[in-house]
Amino acid sequence: MQISELNFSKTFNYKKITIEDIAYFEQVVGKENVFCDSFTIAEYAHDWTEDFYFPAEVILKPKSTCAISQILSYCNHHIIPVTPIGGRTGLSGGMLPLFGGVGLSLEKMNRILEIDTQNLQATVEPGVITQVLQEAVLEHGLMYPPDPSSRGSCFIGGNVAENAGGIHAVKYGITREYILGLEAVLPSGEIIQTGAKVLKNSTGYNLTQLLIGSEGTLAIITKIIVKLLPAPKYNILLSVPFSSAQEAIAAVGTIFQVGIIPSAIEFIEKDAIDFGQEYLGIFTYDTEHIGALLLIELDGNYLEEIWKEAEKLFQTLEKFTLQEIRVAESQNQKEELWKLRRCLGEAVRRNGIYKEVDTVVPRARLPELLAKVKGICRTYGLQSVCYGHAGDGNLHVNIIKSGISDEYWKREVPKAVREIFLEVKRLEGMLSGEHGVGCVLPPFLDIVFSQAEIALMQGIKKVFDPKGILNPGKIF
Numbered sequence: 001m002q003i004s005e006l007n008f009s010k011t012f013n014y015k016k017i018t019i020e021d022i023a024y025f026e027q028v029v030g031k032e033n034v035f036c037d038s039f040t041i042a043e044y045a046h047d048w049t050e051d052f053y054f055p056a057e058v059i060l061k062p063k064s065t066c067a068i069s070q071i072l073s074y075c076n077h078h079i080i081p082v083t084p085i086g087g088r089t090g091l092s093g094g095m096l097p098l099f100g101g102v103g104l105s106l107e108k109m110n111r112i113l114e115i116d117t118q119n120l121q122a123t124v125e126p127g128v129i130t131q132v133l134q135e136a137v138l139e140h141g142l143m144y145p146p147d148p149s150s151r152g153s154c155f156i157g158g159n160v161a162e163n164a165g166g167i168h169a170v171k172y173g174i175t176r177e178y179i180l181g182l183e184a185v186l187p188s189g190e191i192i193q194t195g196a197k198v199l200k201n202s203t204g205y206n207l208t209q210l211l212i213g214s215e216g217t218l219a220i221i222t223k224i225i226v227k228l229l230p231a232p233k234y235n236i237l238l239s240v241p242f243s244s245a246q247e248a249i250a251a252v253g254t255i256f257q258v259g260i261i262p263s264a265i266e267f268i269e270k271d272a273i274d275f276g277q278e279y280l281g282i283f284t285y286d287t288e289h290i291g292a293l294l295l296i297e298l299d300g301n302y303l304e305e306i307w308k309e310a311e312k313l314f315q316t317l318e319k320f321t322l323q324e325i326r327v328a329e330s331q332n333q334k335e336e337l338w339k340l341r342r343c344l345g346e347a348v349r350r351n352g353i354y355k356e357v358d359t360v361v362p363r364a365r366l367p368e369l370l371a372k373v374k375g376i377c378r379t380y381g382l383q384s385v386c387y388g389h390a391g392d393g394n395l396h397v398n399i400i401k402s403g404i405s406d407e408y409w410k411r412e413v414p415k416a417v418r419e420i421f422l423e424v425k426r427l428e429g430m431l432s433g434e435h436g437v438g439c440v441l442p443p444f445l446d447i448v449f450s451q452a453e454i455a456l457m458q459g460i461k462k463v464f465d466p467k468g469i470l471n472p473g474k475i476f
C-alpha cells in the first residue's frame with residue numbers, strides 16, 4: 001500500500017530526518033534506544049492491519065516522560081512527524097508511521113507503578129502489557145476488566161488510545177469506563193495531567209475522556225490511573241452450537257431480554273470455526289451440522305447462583321435448534337474453549353490478505369446486520385468470515401481475498417465495505433466498535449458524521465497539534 005492510495009483530505013510536508021536529528025535523539029534517550037537499522041525499521045513498519053507496511057525513519061524507545069517531552073518539543077520545532085507505537089496489534093493501522101519520521105515505541109515504559117488495594121486503583125506506564133496488569137492485580141483479588149483478545153501482546157497505552165473493548169465489555173464495560181486519569185505529553189512537549197485518583201469529577205471539560213480513543217493523534221499518554229474491581233470468585237463457560245448462524249445471533253438478544261447478563265457472549269460463525277480449528281489443528285466441532293457457536297460465560301461470587309442462572313439460560317435456549325451444549329468448569333476446559341475464540345484473528349490472518357470491518361449496531365439488530373453482510377458479500381462474490389462480541393452488538397466481518405485478483409480486490413472491496421457501512425448506519429450503528437478509525441476508515445466517515453461534526457473534531461486536533469506532527473494521516 002502506498003501513501004497515494006490512502007485518501008487524505010490535506011497535504012503534508014515534513015522534514016526528513018538528518019544525522020543531526022539522530023545525534024539529538026541519542027543525547028535524549030541514549031544511543032542504545034535509537035534504531036535506524038533496516039531490521040528494526042521493518043519490524044515496526046506494520047501492525048495487524050491487512051498487508052500495510054509503512055517504515056519510520058528512526059525508532060526511538062524512550063524510558064521517561066521527560067525524554068518524550070524533549071523529543072516532541074524538538075520534532076514540533078522541526079516539523080518531524082511522530083507516531084506513537086504500542087504493542088502493534090492494531091487493526092486500523094493506527095501505529096503505522098505513514099510519513100516516516102519518528103516511530104516512538106512505548107515498550108520501555110512498562111512499569112506498574114502502584115496497585116492501591118485500599119482504593120481499588122492502579123497507576124501504570126503505557127507499555128504495560130494488558131494481561132500482565134490483569135494478572136498482577138488478580139494476585140490481590142482484583143480485576144482489570146477490559147480484556148481484548150490480543151491481551152497477551154497489546155499495551156494498556158494502546159488500549160487507552162483505541163478505547164479497546166474485548167470479551168468482558170458486555171458486562172463490565174470498555175477501557176473508557178476504567179480510566180480515572182492520565183499523564184500525557186502534548187505535541188509542543190508540554191506535560192499535562194488529566195483527571196485524578198477519584199471516582200467522580202465534575203471539574204471542567206473531561207480531557208481524560210477526550211484523550212481516550214484519540215488514537216495517538218492528540219497527545220502521547222505516559223501514565224494511566226485505572227479503576228479496579230473485586231474479581232468475581234467463580235465463572236463457568238458454556239459452548240452452545242446452533243444449527244444456523246441466524247438463530248445463534250437472534251439468541252443473543254433473547255438472553256438479555258430474560259434478564260441474564262453474561263460476563264461474555266461471543267459469536268463464532270461456521271466459517272470462523274473452520275478457520276480456528278484448522279489453525280489449532282483441533283477439530284472439536286463437526287461444522288457440517290453447525291451454523292454458529294455462542295461462547296457464554298457466567299460469573300459471580302456464589303456458584304449456586306451461577307448454576308441457577310445457567311438453568312434459566314438452558315430454558316431460554318430450548319426454543320432454538322441446538323447441538324449438545326458443553327459446560328467448562330475447570331480452568332483447563334475453559335482455556336480449551338477460549339483458545340478457539342482467541343485464535344481467530346491469527347487464524348484468519350494466516351490465510352493471507354483480508355479486510356477487517358469492525359461493525360457495531362444495537363444488539364437486537366445483529367440478525368439483520370448479519371443477513372445483510374452475507375448478502376452484500378455474496379453479491380460481490382466475496383467470502384466473509386464473521387465473529388465478534390455479540391453481546392455488545394459488535395460483529396467483526398473479515399473479507400477474505402484468496403483467489404481474487406488484485407485489481408478486483410482494490411476496485412470492488414471498498415464498494416462492498418461502503419454498502420456494509422450504509423447498512424450499519426441504517427441499523428443505527430457505528431463504523432467501528434473497538435478497533436478505531438486509523439488510516440482505514442477515513443474514506444467512510446461521511447456515512448456517519450456530518451461536515452460540521454468532522455470540522456469540530458478537526459478543530460480539536462488543531463488545538464492540540466497545530467503543526468500536525470502527531471500521528472498524521474490518522475482519523476481524518
Ligand SMILES: Cc1cc2nc3c(=O)[nH]c(=O)nc-3n(C[C@H](O)[C@H](O)[C@H](O)COP(=O)(O)OP(=O)(O)OC[C@H]3O[C@@H](n4cnc5c(N)ncnc54)[C@H](O)[C@@H]3O)c2cc1C
Nearest residue numbers: 086087088089090094148149155157158161165216221345
Ligand atoms: C488477535 C487480535 C485480537 C484483538 N482483539 C481485540 C479485542 O477483543 N478488542 C479490542 O478492542 N481490540 C482488539 N484488537 C485490536 C488491538 O489489539 C487493540 O486496538 C489494542 O488496543 C491496540 O493496542 P496496541 O498496544 O497494540 O497498540 P498499537 O497497535 O501499537 O497502537 C494503536 C494506536 O494507539 C496509539 N498509541 C499507542 N500507544 C500510545 C500512547 N502511549 N499514547 C498515545 N497513543 C498511543 C498508536 O499511535 C495507534 O494509533 C485485537 C487485535 C488482534 C491482533
